[in-house]
Amino acid sequence: MPSPRHDALVQIFKDRPQLAVEILRDLMGVELPATPLVQLESTTFNTRRSDDIEADLVMVLGPPQGPAHAVIVEIQQDRSKDPRQLARYAAVLWLMLNCDVSVLVICPDAKAAAHYARPVDSGLTGYRFQAHVLGPGDIPAVTDPRQAAAHPELAAMAVMVHGRDRKIAEAFIAAIKDLPSDHAPKYYEYAYSMAAPEVRRLLEEIMRSTTWPVYSPFAREHYGRGLEEGQAKGQAQGQAQGQAEEAARAVLLVLTARGLDVPDDIRARITACTDLARLETWLTRAATAQSTHDLLTETAR
Known part of the structure; x- marks a missing residue:
């Protein structure tokens, strides 16, 4: 069953699909088409009747009538999914859309990240699958409030994996205080939902010094x-x-x-x-x- 952390991560990418493109292109060096058009697609791939494949998020770069690239975002907190299933996701979406496909796997756990980062020999000659995995070591430790305000989604993920460092939590809180009033509670809730219990307590402690009446x-x-x-x-x-x-x-x-x-x-x-x-x-x-x-x-x- 999906956890609050899983749901919060999915919602972050759903709120701003461009984030997946930025992570792949800017953090991981993946070459992607230069297009401002990025839209969410159905997360269910139908390969044949009664056989549906359900991904966490699917987005397409380029116009709907001629997609240039597709991105599948998967949130994996453990090693329970067979990596070959990710290869299947990519292959099916490639057949459906007739464009290249990248699979971005977000793993808050280091062992899970290593599990999904290994290349997958699909069994189909010539098709060796490689996911792009963002593990805890790949998520930058954002300690500058200005950088956190410019990239609140990454700042929230930094709290998730590095939040025991008080400077990171403080930078995040300082950043969201300067966000629009309808954005600040949303990003705080994302970070709070994804954080470990001791990091939640730290966030609440820092928030007591603000003008927000309730911190959780x-x-x-x-x-x-x-x-x-x-x-x-x-x-x-x-x-x-x-x-x-x-x-x-x-x-x-x-x-x-x-x-x-x-x-x-x-x-x-x-x-x-x-x-x-x-x-x-x-x-x-x-x-x-x-x-x-x-x-x-x-x-x-």
Whole structure:
């Protein structure tokens, strides 16, 4: 089953297909056609009835009526996929589009990167497949906020693989603060979803010094949703009880989204609370609390 890291990486390339071209051409030295036209294609290749091949992302360079080059992007976090399947992807897409095909494999794990970087003897005479693999050692450690702002996708991936270096996390946070308001939360969520737990904690620590009210993407989503729903219900019904119920539900949503255990007694305490100020404090603290017990202890009156 795809992980949050897998989904975030796929979404980064889906949001800006040109990124795959830049990685292949600028980071890996692959010669690609010079064209500003890069568009996403269907990720399902049909080779014959009832036989579909599903890739993570497919994009085509050049006009739809005459594609010049195709790029398949695969996110592989382990060695579970047979590399020959990647050769099959390339061959089928070449037959479909009648143009050259590159396969770009993004591997946050070094052993997985080495696994997919080996040439594949397909068994078909003359067809020896070679994927272009971007492993953790190939992702630049972006420590300059200006460079991070110019390449936020690579900066987010740098946090994913090098984020234990505080300078990299700080450069990323400094960069996204200067991005448009609708872009900054998106890139922060990408980096947060892809990062290891200790890197997530570092990101949250750095973010506390900013003006953002909630630091976890999950908390941001549910914080805003919980307050909006609570306020709307309070205005409609004119009852503080409605606001408290919605705020309590938002606290539980945040804790659940972060994977924290919520024992029955603590769930009951949160649900029964009618103090809206206390609930809002719990809701904000839920973004970084290490446990539900810490959440309540730290805010106990």
